[in-house]
Amino acid sequence: MRFDGVAFAREVKDIVTRIPKGKVLSYGDVAWLAGAPNHARQVGKVLAMIGKDSETPCHRVVNASGRCAPHWPAQHQLLHSEGVRFLSSGAVNMALCRWHPEDDLI
DNA sequence: ACATTGACCGGTT
DNA sequence: AAACCGGCCAATG
Numbered sequence: 001m002r003f004d005g006v007a008f009a010r011e012v013k014d015i016v017t018r019i020p021k022g023k024v025l026s027y028g029d030v031a032w033l034a035g036a037p038n039h040a041r042q043v044g045k046v047l048a049m050i051g052k053d054s055e056t057p058c059h060r061v062v063n064a065s066g067r068c069a070p071h072w073p074a075q076h077q078l079l080h081s082e083g084v085r086f087l088s089s090g091a092v093n094m095a096l097c098r099w100h101p102e103d104d105l106i
Numbered sequence: 107a108c109a110t111t112g113a114c115c116g117g118t119t
Numbered sequence: 120a121a122a123c124c125g126g127c128c129a130a131t132g
Contacts, residue, residue, distance in 0.1 A: 003129065027114055038127055044113035045129075061113080069113040089120085111131080119123075 005042075008034060012046045019060040022083040023099035024092055026064040033101070040064075060099075066091035 011034035019025055025033075027040035036042070047058045052072065059078040062068055066087070068075040080086065085093040 005129075031114090038115090039129080040114040041112060041127075042114095042129060046113095048113060058113085063113075064115055072113070075113095109132085112129100115125105115127080117124085117126105119121100 003036075003039075008036060008039070008042060009046045009049070011035065012043055013050065013056055016047070016056050016058060016061060018101070019057060019099050020104070022097065024060045024062050024066075024079065024084060024094070024097050025099050026094070027061060028064055029098070030061060044069075062092050064094075066094045068092075 012030055015030050015033050016025070027043040028037075030043045031037060031039040034043070043061070047056075047061060050056050050058055052058055059072075059075045060082075062075075062079075067090075068079075076086075076090070079092065084097050087093050
């Protein structure tokens with residue numbers, strides 16, 4: 001089955017849009033939720049295409065260690081103003097702020 | 107068909 | 120903490 005970039009991009013957008021304020025997901029998490037494990041890099045590509053000015057809150061996506069996008073330092077401030085907690089290392093406190101979708105059903 | 111490039115990930119020095 | 124490494128995979132030249 002060939003990779004469908006369009007459907008994938010749609011999934012990614014849907015998922016990212018659902019991330020609650022004050023929570024974050026990693027690229028790998030988004031890929032997994034989109035039904036495409038091991039496609040973290042493609043998630044980054046989609047977000048790059050979307051752009052930070054769109055409806056989609058791309059700033060709620062960081063890498064697995066909680067670091068912000070390399071070329072987008074302002075992401076840190078955006079998240080901080082939403083209440084996301086950071087570690088002294090400057091990375092997001094993933095243990096605290098990682099979004100678990102199933103939590104919203106309870 | 108082959109090489110390089112990433113908003114990546116996990117593990118090992 | 121930081122550098123390094125191998126794995127990953129669509130996109131691009």
